[in-house]
Amino acid sequence: MQTPVFLDHLPDIDAVAGQKPAKYRLRRNQALGALLLDPTDPWQERKCCPACGQASDKNPIFSQALMEFRRCSGCNSIYAARTPDQATLDRLRLEQIAATAAEPQGDREFEFTSLLNWISLTEARLERRLDRVLDIRFASQAPAWPDATERLSHNRAWDFLHLEPDSPDFAGLRAAIAQAAPRAILMPAELDRAADPAALLAALKDAAAPGTVIFAASSCADGLEYEILGAESPSFVPLDRLTVFSIKGFETLSARLGLKVLEVSTPGRLDAVILDRYFKSAENRSIPFWSSFFREADKNRLRDLQILLQRSLKSGVLRFILET
Numbered sequence: 001m002q003t004p005v006f007l008d009h010l011p012d013i014d015a016v017a018g019q020k021p022a023k024y025r026l027r028r029n030q031a032l033g034a035l036l037l038d039p040t041d042p043w044q045e046r047k048c049c050p051a052c053g054q055a056s057d058k059n060p061i062f063s064q065a066l067m068e069f070r071r072c073s074g075c076n077s078i079y080a081a082r083t084p085d086q087a088t089l090d091r092l093r094l095e096q097i098a099a100t101a102a103e104p105q106g107d108r109e110f111e112f113t114s115l116l117n118w119i120s121l122t123e124a125r126l127e128r129r130l131d132r133v134l135d136i137r138f139a140s141q142a143p144a145w146p147d148a149t150e151r152l153s154h155n156r157a158w159d160f161l162h163l164e165p166d167s168p169d170f171a172g173l174r175a176a177i178a179q180a181a182p183r184a185i186l187m188p189a190e191l192d193r194a195a196d197p198a199a200l201l202a203a204l205k206d207a208a209a210p211g212t213v214i215f216a217a218s219s220c221a222d223g224l225e226y227e228i229l230g231a232e233s234p235s236f237v238p239l240d241r242l243t244v245f246s247i248k249g250f251e252t253l254s255a256r257l258g259l260k261v262l263e264v265s266t267p268g269r270l271d272a273v274i275l276d277r278y279f280k281s282a283e284n285r286s287i288p289f290w291s292s293f294f295r296e297a298d299k300n301r302l303r304d305l306q307i308l309l310q311r312s313l314k315s316g317v318l319r320f321i322l323e324t
């Protein structure tokens with residue numbers, strides 16, 4: 001198993017304008033507030049860690065802001081103690097997409113190139129042709145993405161499957177995968193927002209032909225940003241982080257579902273920048289070592305730290321390459 005490092009393309013620190021646009025966070029938290037007051041109570045208790053399966057009563061609550069989160073003492077994953085059902089989550093995301101359809105989407109070219117490079121490099125490493133890729137994401141979260149694949153990845157056939165509200169066992173998704181018969185599946189942004197990420201992964205495993213390569217990404221609970229800031233992290237939008245997997249947790253889940261792990265990496269780019277901003281703005285919080293580390297940090301030091309985090313699988317984004 002390989003753990004590659006993505007050394008280049010660290011962000012220009014001055015150019016990082018914010019982790020999540022403030023309006024987006026507000027909208028998501030407004031939806032969460034309405035859901036917490038919803039008289040039909042669509043919330044379900046999670047009796048065990050959605051990653052490694054350890055019983056929830058062994059995993060302490062670590063944040064009670066808006067909703068309760070647990071940190072698994074077995075695998076270090078972070079997860080919402082209760083989640084709304086998948087149908088409710090899907091409805092909220094569709095409403096959010098409709099409400100923001102007219103707003104500018106921002107430049108995501110870097111993210112797109114990074115995903116395409118990930119596939120190309122993997123194809124070379126595995127010495128296996130991945131010429132038919134099925135991209136799975138919820139509705140049109142990235143309207144410019146199909147166009148980017150056409151410009152930058154024309155040596156592959158791409159299918160774009162927009163997740164729609166589905167049955168709890170993802171019957172519609174299973175049928176769509178079987179019909180597309182892809183060599184590879186790319187799912188960059190759904191696992192941490194799913195009510196039951198194991199059911200979602202199981203649907204991919206069952207429906208894809210043996211030997212299909214799955215590119216999955218999620219937020220990473222082992223990341224330094226989450227270790228230090230937890231739910232105070234500016235990228236922690238509760239409804240989008242129902243499960244923040246640790247590496248160990250995701251490995252355990254993959255093994256339980258019979259998926260082979262081919263590669264793990266944490267190519268996150270923003271931990272150092274986010275923490276730098278936090279420590280330079282927080283007056284009252286003093287954390288041994290880190291407070292002075294960031295107070296005195298210049299760009300070079302932040303870059304070195306981010307590279308170290310990637311190397312040691314401690315950045316805030318995780319990527320797994322799996323095989324069915």
Ligand SMILES: [Zn+2]
Nearest residue numbers: 049052072075
């Ligand atoms: Zn766990």
